[in-house]
Every structure is written in C-alpha cells, then in structure tokens.
Amino acid sequence: MGIFIVLEGIDGAGKSTQAKLLKLWLEERGYEVVLTKEPTDTPFGKLIRKLVLTGGREGIIDGAKISHEAEALLFAADRAEHVDKLIKPALESGKVVISDRYFYSSLAYQWARGLDLEWLIDLNRFAIRPDLVLLLDLPVKESMKRIRTRSIKTEFDKIVELQKKVRENYLKLAERFPEIKIVNALEDVDGVHRQIVALVEALLEK
Numbered sequence: 632m633g634i635f636i637v638l639e640g641i642d643g644a645g646k647s648t649q650a651k652l653l654k655l656w657l658e659e660r661g662y663e664v665v666l667t668k669e670p671t672d673t674p675f676g677k678l679i680r681k682l683v684l685t686g687g688r689e690g691i692i693d694g695a696k697i698s699h700e701a702e703a704l705l706f707a708a709d710r711a712e713h714v715d716k717l718i719k720p721a722l723e724s725g726k727v728v729i730s731d732r733y734f735y736s737s738l739a740y741q742w743a744r745g746l747d748l749e750w751l752i753d754l755n756r757f758a759i760r761p762d763l764v765l766l767l768d769l770p771v772k773e774s775m776k777r778i779r780t781r782s783i784k785t786e787f788d789k790i791v792e793l794q795k796k797v798r799e800n801y802l803k804l805a806e807r808f809p810e811i812k813i814v815n816a817l818e819d820v821d822g823v824h825r826q827i828v829a830l831v832e833a834l835l836e837k
C-alpha cells in the first residue's frame with residue numbers, strides 16, 4: 632500500500648510550492664509520486680471553478696450564487712471521483728500520493744460558511760484518511776501579502792474575515808484529527824520545506 636500525504640492551509644499559505652518540493656525530495660529517494668489537487672482538473676473540478684470560484688457569477692440560475700450546501704456537495708462529488716479514479720488506484724499500486732487540499736478544506740471552508748461540521752464530516756465519510764496532513768499555518772495578513780489579493784476594499788475585508796475563520800477552523804480540526812500536523816508557514820520556503828521533511832521522515836520510519 633502506498634503513502635497518502637495532504638497539504639492544507641488558507642489561500643496563499645504555500646501549499647503548491649511545498650507540494651512540488653516534497654515531490655522532488657521523495658523522488659530523489661526512489662519513491663514514485665503522484666501530485667494532485669482539489670478541486671481537481673476533471674469536469675467536476677471545472678464545474679466548481681465555474682460555479683463557485685468565480686464568486687458564483689456564473690451560478691446555475693441566472694448567475695445566482697449557489698447555496699453553500701450545493702457547494703459542499705459539489706466539492707464532495709469531485710472528491711468521490713478523485714478518490715475512486717486517482718487516489719485509491721495510485722495507493723494500491725504502491726505510489727506516494729500528495730494532494731494539494733483534500734476533505735479538510737471542505738471542513739474548514741464550508742464550516743466557515745456556516746454549514747454543520749458533523750454533516751460535512753458525514754458527507755465526506757467515503758474519503759480515505761491520509762497518513763499525514765501538513766497544515767501550513769500562518770497569519771492571514773502574511774498570506775494576503777503573498778497572493779497580493781487585488782480587490783476593492785469591501786471585498787478585501789470580506790476575504791480577510793473568511794480567511795481568519797478558516798484559519799481558526801483548521802487549528803480546531805488539528806485538535807480533532809491526529810493525522811494533522813501543524814507547520815509554521817511563516818518561515819521562508821526552505822525553512823517550511825525542512826519542517827515538512829522532518830515530519831515525512833518520521834512517517835517513513837514508522
């Protein structure tokens with residue numbers, strides 16, 4: 632059976648940067664690595680980007696923003712296919728799977744939108760639990776600097792408010808799910824990579 636590692640964190644935490652570095656580090660040590668992400672690049676993921684990530688401008692009914700429940704169901708549908716068609720087969724063939732976001736994003740973000748956490752956990756019960764979840768944690772003001780969010784003031788304040796709630800949710804989830812390990816994402820790229828390597832080495836030694 633392969634090894635399943637997930638990177639989580641608020642927008643701009645450094646997940647994609649670290650996922651690429653971790654893939655290289657593992658490949659240099661002879662592991663076969665599949666790097667993937669959620670939302671995926673399948674039709675499900677494309678639909679999510681169209682309906683959800685455009686701020687719902689292209690909502691199903693005359694551009695109306697879709698409900699948070701429908702959003703959660705879309706992310707879960709994308710994940711069901713992701714697990715069935717990519718993650719499970721890759722693990723069964725002994726590969727290391729690194730996913731940039733997974734069901735913990737649904738818990739942190741959709742919970743921040745006011746949905747019931749237990750419902751969200753139930754909705755994602757099919758999702759196989761990773762061996763290690765690397766939570767890249769940092770203050771929102773730093774992450775916002777990194778992604779240089781360009782938006783009008785009111786929008787920006789709303790984004791910051793949401794990201795603060797999401798960060799708090801992730802930290803609460805880390806108390807509930809032992810597979811989540813907190814990484815100080817404030818350090819420079821190499822400093823964050825070194826923290827991640829230490830956690831992955833500990834996992835590989837198990």
Ligand SMILES: Nc1ncnc2c1ncn2[C@@H]1O[C@H](COP(=O)(O)OP(=O)(O)O)[C@@H](O)[C@H]1O
Nearest residue numbers: 642643644645646647648777778818819820823
């Ligand atoms: N440790 C770091 N310190 C400073 N900037 C970083 C760090 N890690 C990534 N960045 C930069 O921050 C931005 C967001 O990084 P990215 O990996 O895309 O984050 P995410 O995938 O979590 O949204 C990119 O411009 C990236 O180059």
Ligand SMILES: Cc1cn([C@H]2C[C@H](O)[C@@H](COP(=O)(O)OP(=O)(O)O)O2)c(=O)[nH]c1=O
Nearest residue numbers: 642669670706732733734736737738740741
């Ligand atoms: C996977 C997932 C992501 N999200 C959110 C987190 C991010 O704000 C957004 C995905 O953005 P991001 O991870 O940056 O993907 P992309 O590289 O396509 O921009 O979707 C959820 O709300 N729930 C989920 O289940």
